[in-house]
Amino acid sequence: MKRGGGGGGGGGRGGKAETLVSLSRQRTIQVLVFVSSLYLLLFTYEIPFFFLTTTTTKSSNKLENSPTLLSQRVSLTNLQPERERRTNVVFVSRIFDDDVVLDHSDGPIHETARHARQEGKKLWEELEYGTEQEISTEKIENLAGSCPQSVSLTGSEFEARGKVVELPCGLTLGSHVTVVGKPRKAHVAGSSKGEEWYARGAEKGREVSHFVMELQGLRTVDGEEPPRILHFNPRLKGDWSGKPVIELNTCYRMQWATALRCDGWKSRADEETVDGLVKCEKWMEDDSSDDEQSKTAWWLKRMAGRTKSVTVEWPFPFTVNSLFVLTLSAGFEGYHINVDGRHVASFPYRTGFTLEDATGLTLTGDVDVQSIFVASLPSSHPSFSQQQHLEMSSEWIAPTLPDTNVEMFIGILSAGNHFAERMAARKTWMQHTLIRSSRVVARFFVALHQRKEVNVELKKEAEYFGDIVIVPYMDHYDLVVLKTVAICEYGVHKVSAKQIMKGDDDTFLKLDVILEKARHIPDYISFYFGNMNYHHKPLRHGKWAVTYEEWPEEDYPPYANGPGYILSSDIAEYIVSEFEGHRLRLFKMEDVSMGMWVGQFNSTKLVRYLHSLKFCQFGCVEGYFTAHYQSPRQMLCLWDKLQNQTWPQCCNMR
Numbered sequence: 001m002k003r004g005g006g007g008g009g010g011g012g013r014g015g016k017a018e019t020l021v022s023l024s025r026q027r028t029i030q031v032l033v034f035v036s037s038l039y040l041l042l043f044t045y046e047i048p049f050f051f052l053t054t055t056t057t058k059s060s061n062k063l064e065n066s067p068t069l070l071s072q073r074v075s076l077t078n079l080q081p082e083r084e085r086r087t088n089v090v091f092v093s094r095i096f097d098d099d100v101v102l103d104h105s106d107g108p109i110h111e112t113a114r115h116a117r118q119e120g121k122k123l124w125e126e127l128e129y130g131t132e133q134e135i136s137t138e139k140i141e142n143l144a145g146s147c148p149q150s151v152s153l154t155g156s157e158f159e160a161r162g163k164v165v166e167l168p169c170g171l172t173l174g175s176h177v178t179v180v181g182k183p184r185k186a187h188v189a190g191s192s193k194g195e196e197w198y199a200r201g202a203e204k205g206r207e208v209s210h211f212v213m214e215l216q217g218l219r220t221v222d223g224e225e226p227p228r229i230l231h232f233n234p235r236l237k238g239d240w241s242g243k244p245v246i247e248l249n250t251c252y253r254m255q256w257a258t259a260l261r262c263d264g265w266k267s268r269a270d271e272e273t274v275d276g277l278v279k280c281e282k283w284m285e286d287d288s289s290d291d292e293q294s295k296t297a298w299w300l301k302r303m304a305g306r307t308k309s310v311t312v313e314w315p316f317p318f319t320v321n322s323l324f325v326l327t328l329s330a331g332f333e334g335y336h337i338n339v340d341g342r343h344v345a346s347f348p349y350r351t352g353f354t355l356e357d358a359t360g361l362t363l364t365g366d367v368d369v370q371s372i373f374v375a376s377l378p379s380s381h382p383s384f385s386q387q388q389h390l391e392m393s394s395e396w397i398a399p400t401l402p403d404t405n406v407e408m409f410i411g412i413l414s415a416g417n418h419f420a421e422r423m424a425a426r427k428t429w430m431q432h433t434l435i436r437s438s439r440v441v442a443r444f445f446v447a448l449h450q451r452k453e454v455n456v457e458l459k460k461e462a463e464y465f466g467d468i469v470i471v472p473y474m475d476h477y478d479l480v481v482l483k484t485v486a487i488c489e490y491g492v493h494k495v496s497a498k499q500i501m502k503g504d505d506d507t508f509l510k511l512d513v514i515l516e517k518a519r520h521i522p523d524y525i526s527f528y529f530g531n532m533n534y535h536h537k538p539l540r541h542g543k544w545a546v547t548y549e550e551w552p553e554e555d556y557p558p559y560a561n562g563p564g565y566i567l568s569s570d571i572a573e574y575i576v577s578e579f580e581g582h583r584l585r586l587f588k589m590e591d592v593s594m595g596m597w598v599g600q601f602n603s604t605k606l607v608r609y610l611h612s613l614k615f616c617q618f619g620c621v622e623g624y625f626t627a628h629y630q631s632p633r634q635m636l637c638l639w640d641k642l643q644n645q646t647w648p649q650c651c652n653m654r
């Protein structure tokens with residue numbers, strides 16, 4: 001089951017473009033600094049002419065904008081040419097209009113919800129009445145000191161920090177990490193605790209020695225495993241292949257992508273390179289052979305000028321109990337890993353994972369770290385560039401709500417900082433004629449973010465595109481279910497749609513097929529259509545455990561997986577009225593909650609449960625209705641494919 005619309009990795013942008021943008025941003029900052037010093041100079045000496053004109057322009061700008069809710073729209077839209085200035089009144093969900101709605105029940109979730117609503121109320125009021133300038137100044141003051149240029153830790157300091165190096169501002173082009181460490185001797189797999197990575201390699205009971213170095217997106221996620229922006233896993237004793245290997249990969253919302261495996265063979269000549277370097281270097285199969293001799297022989301031959309074509313073969317770069325110096329550097333096209341001065345592997349950047357999102361470095365497994373040094377770090381905070389993913393172009397503005405005849409309303413769960421995910425949806429399946437013609441209406445449901453500057457950008461985004469509904473509480477992982485209630489409320493009361501669909505911001509929809517299926521169901525039938533789970537039980541152990549207080553029953557009701565399901569509007573209406581009547585039971589998993597509510601509705605009017613695996617829970621299958629865990633680049637690829645062929649095909653890159 002999908003655990004909400006919370007987490008995720010930043011957004012879809014290639015590393016190269018990213019760095020170029022950041023270079024040009026630096027230039028822009030320089031220009032800005034120059035201009036403001038000039039302004040100050042003129043101001044100080046009260047050079048009257050200049051001063052006068054500047055003020056006039058400023059105030060007239062203000063007048064122009066004043067009828068809007070937020071009168072100072074500074075950075076984003078003003079950077080755009082004047083052509084596109086549109087301001088929507090941001091729609092705030094009404095589910096909390098009745099202040100007592102959450103106060104009647106007890107239980108852990110209501111406690112959390114009351115607190116989050118209070119916080120959210122404050123945040124929203126600040127946004128409405130606070131001026132943006134104040135926020136920006138504060139932001140700069142807060143963050144100026146928080147971007148260290150380098151971080152240097154001894155092994156014991158690293159241990160003391162829980163084996164995590166925090167990189168508050170992420171990485172940038174040219175950043176490098178140096179680790180001095182020593183692989184530990186082999187142990188029997190499965191004998192120590194917390195070996196989650198062993199499961200993807202060796203069998204239990206085998207001798208293993210391996211460690212994992214990861215760049216993680218610590219900040220992008222609330223209450224979900226952090227995305228692994230780079231996972232680097234040397235297995236000294238090998239895995240199922242029986243030979244030493246190095247695996248590199250990424251993991252997004254708990255989904256591993258396709259691994260790059262270096263197993264001792266150099267990448268093929270026709271394979272893509274990364275900044276001109278091969279993805280995998282060759283190493284000798286068996287390092288116990290007379291490699292000293294062969295190296296010497298090679299060297300002598302080279303000295304004698306006999307040959308240039310002989311290449312020396314190095315052993316596997318890591319040996320138990322020998323010190324290594326590993327350097328990871330961020331290039332234009334990807335990460336490069338050198339060990340003891342030799343290039344070992346390169347890993348092209350994958351979309352959805354950016355350098356600035358890499359806010360943590362971890363090293364775990366069979367390795368003793370002696371020291372870590374991270375340098376050439378970015379000097380400015382990444383939140384400045386988050387809004388870069390937004391493309392303020394009128395093409396992507398949502399059509400206004402029609403008065404009647406909306407067949408389907410689609411509510412999409414999203415989180416405040418998922419700018420790139422929302423933009424990808426807007427540019428792809430939300431361009432479908434069914435949406436452009438308002439037969440189908442789609443809106444993002446977003447709660448308020450802890451970070452003020454994210455909310456400021458969010459509000460501007462909402463005003464511009466007109467496709468965001470703010471659910472006014474402080475976003476919390478356990479409260480995703482409130483967004484689902486808000487979707488029902490909006491779909492029933494604001495849009496009066498016949499059917500309500502729920503999706504996530506990393507769900508790609510094949511809209512025409514979904515609608516065609518839904519049209520086949522007669523109007524008078526109440527239905528619940530999705531990828532159904534029957535007889536599922538709550539997980540009672542581990543990190544994602546559900547307590548008996550939260551869910552006392554042994555089983556979950558039949559429920560559709562969260563990333564995509566459809567309801568007839570009478571069920572949605574029932575949910576809203578139960579919520580307003582303080583009778584709706586809330587459980588932190590929104591999809592299970594929905595199953596429970598539909599089950600209750602079914603006791604008064606029979607509901608038709610419709611099941612299809614084509615509402616994909618994990619990834620994508622050919623012929624999908626919805627594909628899930630799609631990165632922004634995959635969304636664009638899926639949409640591209642749909643333009644040429646009607647049969648939906650997957651895009652399995654990341």
Ligand SMILES: *[C@@H]1O[C@H](CO)[C@@H](O)[C@H](O)[C@H]1NC(C)=O
Binds near residue numbers: 558599602603606607
């Ligand atoms: C819905 O109600 C019918 C009859 O009341 C019952 O037979 C059926 O099992 C119910 N379905 C679910 C999924 O609860």
Ligand SMILES: *[C@@H]1O[C@H](CO)[C@@H](O)[C@H](O)[C@H]1NC(C)=O
Binds near residue numbers: 643
């Ligand atoms: C779709 O067709 C256009 C023009 O025929 C082509 O340029 C484009 O590459 C095709 N896209 C895909 C995904 O096949």
